[in-house]
Amino acid sequence: MKGGGPPGWAVRLANLLVPSASREFVLGDLEELFHEEEARVGPRRATLGYLGLVFRSWLGYVLSGGPVEDLVLDLRFAVRGLRRQPTFTVVSAATLAIGIGATTTMLSVANAVLFRPPPIDDPERVASVWEFRSGDVWESMEGRLLRYSRYEAYRDRSAPFLTDVAAHSYARVAIGTDRGAVAVNGFITSGNYFEMLGLVPTLGRLYTDDDESVIVLSERLWRTRFGADPDVVGRTVSLDSRSFVVAGVVGSGFVGTMSTFTADVWIPWRAFIRLTETPEDAIRVVPLVRLRPDVPRAVAQERVDELARSIEPAGRDTVRGARLENILWRSDLSGVLRTGAAVLVTTAVLLLVIAGANIGVMLLARSFDRRKEIAVRLAIGAGGGRLVRQLLTESCLLALIGGAAGVGLAYVGTDLLSQIQFPIDATLTVDARPDRRVLLASVVLTLATGVLFGVGPALRSARTDLSSTLKEGTHGLRLGGRRNGFVVAQLVLATVMLITSGLLVRSFREMTDVPLGFDPTGVTVATVALGTHDYERDEVSRFYERLVEEARALSGVESVGLARFVMLGGANMGRRSVPLDGAPEVEASVWINIADPDYFETMRIELVDGRLFGPGDADGAPPVAVINETLAERFWPGRSAVGRSLRAGAGEYEVVGVVRDGVYGFVYDGARPYAFLPHAQNYRSSMSVHVRSTDGSESIQTRLRALVRELDPDVAPSGLRAMDDVVRSNSFGPRFLSGLAFLFSAVGLLLAALGVYGLLAVQVAQQTKELGIRMAMGADPHDVLLLVVRRGVRLAAAGCGVGVALALAAGRSLSPLLYSVTPFDAPTYLLVPTLLGATVLVASLAPAVRGTRVDPTVLLRDE
Amino acid sequence: MGGTLGELEQLLLMALLRRGGEASGIDLRAELAERIDRTVLPGAVYTIMERLRERGLVTSFTGSATPERGGRRRKYYRIAPSGERALADSYRQVERMADGIADRLRAHWEEP
DSSP states (O other): OOSOOSOHHHHHHHHHHSOSTTHHHHHHHHHHHHHHHHHHHOHHHHHHHHHHHHHHHHHHIIIIISOHHHHHHHHHHHHHHHHHOHHHHHHHHHHHHHHHHHHHHHHHHHIIIIIOOOSSSOGGGEEEEEEEEOSSOTTSGGGGOBOHHHHHHHHHHOTTTEEEEEEEEEEEEEEEETTEEEEEEEEEEOTTHHHHHTOOEEEEOOOOTTOOSEEEEEHHHHHHHSTTOGGGTTOEEEETTEEEEEEEEEOTTOOOSOSSOOOSEEEEHHHHHHHTTOOGGGSOBEEEEEEOTTSOHHHHHHHHHHHHHHSOOSTTOOEEEEEEEEOOOTTSOOHHHHHHHHHHHHHHHHHHHHHHHHHHHHHHHHHHHTHHHHHHHHHTTOOHHHHHHHHHHHHHHHHHHHHHHHHHHHHHHHHHHHHSOOOSTTOOOOOOOOOHHHHHHHHHHHHHHHHHHHHHHHHHHHTOOHHHHHHOOSSSOOOOHHHHHHHHHHHHHHHHHHHHHHHHHHHHHHHTTSOOSSOOTTEEEEEEEOTTSSOOHHHHHHHHHHHHHHHHTSTTEEEEEEESSOTTSSOOOEEEEEESSSOTTOOEEEEEEEEOTTHHHHHTOOEEEEOOOOTTSOTTSOOEEEEEHHHHHHHSTTSOOTTOEEEETTEEEEEEEEEOOOOOSOGGGOOOOEEEEEGGGSOOSEEEEEEEESSOHHHHHHHHHHHHHHHOTTOOOEEEEEHHHHHHHHTHHHHHHHHHHHHHHHHHHHHHHHHHHHHHHHHHHHTHHHHHHHHHTTOOHHHHHHHHHHHHHHHHHHHHHHHHHHHHHHGGGGGGGOSSOOTTOHHHHHHHHHHHHHHHHHHHHHHHHHHHTOOHHHHHHHO | OOOOOOHHHHHHHHHHHHTTTEEEHHHHHHHHHHHHOOOOOHHHHHHHHHHHHHTTSEEEEEOOOBGGGTTBOOEEEEEOHHHHHHHHHHHHHHHHHHTTTHHHHHHHHHOO
């Protein structure tokens, strides 16, 4: 025989947990199984397996296996115990509720953000087609966009290897609702779109290939704009001032097939083209394919590639092939978000552990208070195992009460989170209500907390030494080590949490401290898209001219500028660019914005070299560009860029000016190569108007909206916001993350402080006599105060020391979330121990003061 | 007649017969796991076997202590004539009920 069997403590635990009937044989079996497992997977996993069987045996016994009368008795015992000490019960249940509530909330968010699959049939078999087309398509999405006829060719010729091919496209549309026209996200799709995805309606029906002039609403739009009116089906609504009939509302929280836009309304492509009299080529589509179950993906990929080359392209295009792309569902978000969610879940679990440790401390204190009762029970013949099971039933019941309250809290919490209007253009909403998976996890966590933190105190109680306990008065017998251990563990975790969230907060501050390169304060923006309206090219230009003119005439307005994209607003266009009179190998992907001459003054973007756009840069004049410092330095290092030329995409431009660097995509991205082209030379049918004024943004927004309505009642401006809001919402994710992490660690610190307070209070109560004697002998109250406070400080020092070490060890995993702060940031590491020390000091003061108030005469009378 | 047998009771009695009519608790558990991939908690085996013993369907005896069991003994069960009869009755009921539909049920086994 090899090995000595499972560890002694595990066997002792098993001895206590396994019901007495057949215990010898069950334990023997468990030990034999342990040896088998040990030979197969090694001692550590064998021990885990052993413990698993022990706990399942116990749970099985508690839930059904053993005699039912025992369970009922245990429960009654537990209820009686908890009712006898209502303060204890309420405080520990509330503590647990906070822990479980936080954990469940964060698990729900993580579940919604990371794991919940899109509500369509077999999402893994749905993909999109991305063609490799020649022309001006480097690094751009244009290879994705096909003429509708080309999509139809895919659909007609792919039956042997694809189940079906649908198509989608995005358009901002104005929809007439009960409360006037609003601009919403429209998905223009093929008729078979819903069928291909396998969706069902919540209300009415979804359109098919045979439908004309109908639309389908998202559940969100239906609820927010149509008051969840069931009679909406069959109603005629205006969409870009044309009449459509509502066919139905799509269910299951389906928000479309794009990662960046959540859809509000779906429109069949044919109906949209016909009713809005849009030229067919204006609405290009992305093909969405469903793979056949019997055709391997690699084969389908090859056949799609062949098919792409066999379909005759229009115009001068040449197609070199195509690939299947996974559709980016909302559940596939960036690594940063994943790490962020992981941090939140970890923080929440740490919070739960701190809460659990609090319960552990309180249960230990209670086992001390109840030692006489327990000793009596043991003396009259209650088995140690039975007692442990009773106490565990009690701690589990406590955990379940706390857990139920916690899940309730989580519902409130996720509801609040769902109501946050994420300030992003792409109307992102998180539906984070707990689902079955999350609830199951919460129940498991709850019971685990009850068992883990109940088992220590219960085992301790069962080991009560009868004779000494029954003989002893109220003196002697102190509960040292284990309870200190619980409190130190709490402080360790609180330290780790505080350091983590401290780093996140610091990083967030750094992030929002970068120079923007423009001055957002006082600027209001609004996007006016005329592309889907019946406008000729020069009508569009006239529209913008008049809009700028009349906006400039509004009271309080200082200047008005136009640009294609709003800085930090989420949309950008990249063009592959090379310098024409410089080293051609330094090509770069340059982000391009289209702006009018007044834009720079309105945004207060500083000119560092050359000139800005002027009236001379008109249509037909030589094409010019204003570039930023980064691009100038990249293309013409150490020389002036003014007067030189560059090629961006298909166009060639002369650089007339250089402006100060700024941030363009995300606040924390830093500067990148950027160029402005004059609007007069680069027609666009969708522009954002920027208004700088001394009046509040609210009033400007109202007046701008009215102005646009006046110019054309069918046009609805979108994205009306103060530029300050745009900047703020750009850093919303990190701010949200650091704020929540900070909140959790603050609660964690509070719970840990409660733990310190509880421990010291109990110790002082147990020491009343000793302290009284000291006082009677003339001890200085200050010494007594110091005695207690010193204990608290020792706890804090131990907890902080270990916590800092742990945080240092775990620091590197945080790096992806940190912006210009190292995971070993000195201020954070100095501040957190100070904060923790101060909190512990405050927590130990009350018990210490109570210690100094012990009245020796009262004590002596008591004995 | 000891009344009818529950499903797990039937399976454990069959396991006992398969092992020659005499087996220890851990053997019975292993037989279920190997033959039909069913894992039962060790404690559950004894709970059920003890119930069968109280009904006189099996008898039990204990072996000697062994080091692999940390110095604990094994418990063995032996099937009693009444136990074998009760199992036969239960099995007959199953066969009778399956008469005429057995092929149809077996067809499901082919599917993954």
